[in-house]
Amino acid sequence: MNNVSVRHLTKKYKDFTLEDVSFDVPAGCVVGFIGENGAGKSTTIKSILGLVNPDGGKIQVFGKDAAALSKKEKNAIGAVLGENCLPENLTLRDVSAVMRLIFAGWNEQSFFAYAEKFALPEDKKIRNFSRGMQQKAALAVALSHGAELLVLDEPTSGLDPVARDEILGFLYDFMQEERRSVLISSHIVTDLEKLCDYIVFIHGGKIVFAEEKDALRERYGIFRGSAEQVAALGKDAVAAYIRGDFGMSALVDRQKAGAGVALDRAGLEDIMLYYARGERV
Amino acid sequence: MKGTLLKDLKNLKGQLLYYAFLVVVFFVVGALSGNLYFYVGLSMFCGAVAPVSAIAYDEKDNWDKFALASGVSRKELAAARYLLGLLIFIPVWALSFVFFAIPAFRTQENLFAVLMFGGMGLIVTDVVLPLVFRIGVEKARAVYLLVVLAVMLLSVGAASFIELIGGDPAFIGVCLLFAAGVAGVFVSFVVSVGIYKRKDF
Numbered sequence: 001m002n003n004v005s006v007r008h009l010t011k012k013y014k015d016f017t018l019e020d021v022s023f024d025v026p027a028g029c030v031v032g033f034i035g036e037n038g039a040g041k042s043t044t045i046k047s048i049l050g051l052v053n054p055d056g057g058k059i060q061v062f063g064k065d066a067a068a069l070s071k072k073e074k075n076a077i078g079a080v081l082g083e084n085c086l087p088e089n090l091t092l093r094d095v096s097a098v099m100r101l102i103f104a105g106w107n108e109q110s111f112f113a114y115a116e117k118f119a120l121p122e123d124k125k126i127r128n129f130s131r132g133m134q135q136k137a138a139l140a141v142a143l144s145h146g147a148e149l150l151v152l153d154e155p156t157s158g159l160d161p162v163a164r165d166e167i168l169g170f171l172y173d174f175m176q177e178e179r180r181s182v183l184i185s186s187h188i189v190t191d192l193e194k195l196c197d198y199i200v201f202i203h204g205g206k207i208v209f210a211e212e213k214d215a216l217r218e219r220y221g222i223f224r225g226s227a228e229q230v231a232a233l234g235k236d237a238v239a240a241y242i243r244g245d246f247g248m249s250a251l252v253d254r255q256k257a258g259a260g261v262a263l264d265r266a267g268l269e270d271i272m273l274y275y276a277r278g279e280r281v
Numbered sequence: 282m283k284g285t286l287l288k289d290l291k292n293l294k295g296q297l298l299y300y301a302f303l304v305v306v307f308f309v310v311g312a313l314s315g316n317l318y319f320y321v322g323l324s325m326f327c328g329a330v331a332p333v334s335a336i337a338y339d340e341k342d343n344w345d346k347f348a349l350a351s352g353v354s355r356k357e358l359a360a361a362r363y364l365l366g367l368l369i370f371i372p373v374w375a376l377s378f379v380f381f382a383i384p385a386f387r388t389q390e391n392l393f394a395v396l397m398f399g400g401m402g403l404i405v406t407d408v409v410l411p412l413v414f415r416i417g418v419e420k421a422r423a424v425y426l427l428v429v430l431a432v433m434l435l436s437v438g439a440a441s442f443i444e445l446i447g448g449d450p451a452f453i454g455v456c457l458l459f460a461a462g463v464a465g466v467f468v469s470f471v472v473s474v475g476i477y478k479r480k481d482f
Contacts, residue, residue: 052481074352085347101284
C-alpha cells in the first residue's frame with residue numbers, strides 16, 4: 001500500500017512548470033526527494049499537503065484523493081516545511097496549548113519529552129531560538145500528534161552534523177512501525193543516503209528517476225577517461241558526462257557498459273550532479 | 282479554527298493590552314469632555330486592526346502553510362480572522378452604550394452616532410479583510426490608509442447629516458448603514474473564503 005501516490009502532477013507558474021510528476025511513497029518506507037534549488041521539490045510537497053492548487057494530475061494520500069482528506073486524516077500527516085512555521089511570539093508551552101486544539105491526537109507528554117531531548121527551553125519565545133532549534137521544535141510538533149506520514153521539506157538544513165544525525169535517529173525510531181512513511185527532501189544527500197529506501201530525483205520540474213536507493217547504487221558507476229573512451233562505451237551505457245580539464249568523467253550504467261569496464265562507485269550526490277549538470281550523449 | 286484563534290490571542294497579547302489601554306483612555310477622555318465621537322471614532326477601527334496584525338504575523342511565521350498542512354481548512358482560517366475582529370470590535374463598540382448611563386449623553390443624536398459608527402466599523406472590517414487576503418498585508422497597508430481616510434470623511438459627513446436632518450430620516454439612515462455593515466460581514470466572508478480557496482501558499 002502507498003501512503004502517498006502522485007500521478008502526472010502538473011503545476012504551471014509564470015516562470016516554472018512542474019510537469020508530469022509521478023512517484024509513490026509506500027507504507028514502511030522512507031522516500032528521499034532530491035533535486036537542486038528551484039527543481040520543484042517544494043511545489044510537489046506543497047501540492048501533496050494541499051498548499052497549492054495543482055493544474056493537473058492526481059494525488060492520493062492514505063489511498064484517498066488528497067483534496068478530500070478529512071480533518072482526522074490530515075491530522076495523521078506531520079509536516080515540517082523548511083522555513084519556520086511556528087509562531088515566533090509563542091513559547092513551547094503556548095505552542096502545545098495551540099496544538100491541542102489543532103490535533104485530535106496531540107500528545108503533550110511526548111512533545112515536552114522531545115523538547116527535552118532536543119534541549120529546547122519551554123519558556124523561551126521561538127523567535128529567540130536558533131534556526132536549528134526552530135527546526136527541532138517543528139520536528140517535535142510533527143512527531144507528537146500520532147502522525148502516520150511525515151512530510152519533511154529540508155528538515156535538516158541549518159543544522160550541524162551532530163544535530164542532523166540526532167534527527168535522523170528520531171526518524172529511524174518513527175519508522176519502527178511498518179504502516180508509517182516519511183517523504184523527506186534535502187540538499188544534504190548524505191543524510192538521505194543513510195536513511196532512505198527510495199530516491200526520487202527531480203530536475204527542471206520533471207522526475208528524472210524514482211528508484212530504490214540500493215538499485216541506484218548498483219546500477220551506476222563513474223567512468224573516467226578520454227572523450228573517445230567515453231564515446232566507445234555507447235549511447236545506451238552513458239547516462240551523462242562532464243568535461244574536465246584532464247578528460248571526461250561519465251555516469252555509466254554498469255550492466256550496459258559491460259563487465260570489463262573499470263568504474264568508480266557512484267554515490268547519490270554523484271548521480272544527482274551528473275543528471276543536473278552533465279551533458280547527454 | 283479554535284487553535285488559530287488561540288494562537289492569534291497569544292501572539293497579539295502585548296498589542297491587545299495596548300489597545301485595551303487606548304480604549305480606556307479614549308473612553309475616559311470622551312466621557313470627561315462630553316464628546317461621544319471621540320470614543321466611537323476609535324471603536325470603528327478596532328475590528329480591522331487586530332486581524333490585520335494577526336495576518337501580518339502569520340505571513341512572517343508561515344502559519345497558514347502549517348495550519349493547512351495540519352487539517353485546518355481554508356474556510357476555518359478565514360473565519361478565525363473574522364471572529365478575532367468581531368471579538369474585539371463588538372465589546373469595544375458595545376462599551377459606547379455605557380455613555381448613556383451619564384444623563385448628559387442621553388440624546389437621540391448620540392444614539393444615532395453609536396449606531397452609525399457601529400455600521401462604519403463593520404464596513405471597515407468588511408472591506409479591509411478580503412483586500413488583505415488578496416494582496417497581502419504589505420501591499421494592503423496603503424489601501425487600508427485610504428479606506429480609513431474615506432471612512433473618516435464619510436463619518437464627518439454622516440455626523441453633519443444626523444445633526445441637520447435628525448428625527449426619523451436620520452434614524453432610518455443609520456439603521457440602514459448598520460444593517461449594511463452586518464450584511465457586509467457575510468458577503469465579505471464569502472469573498473474571503475473564495476480568495477483563500479484559490480490562493481497558493
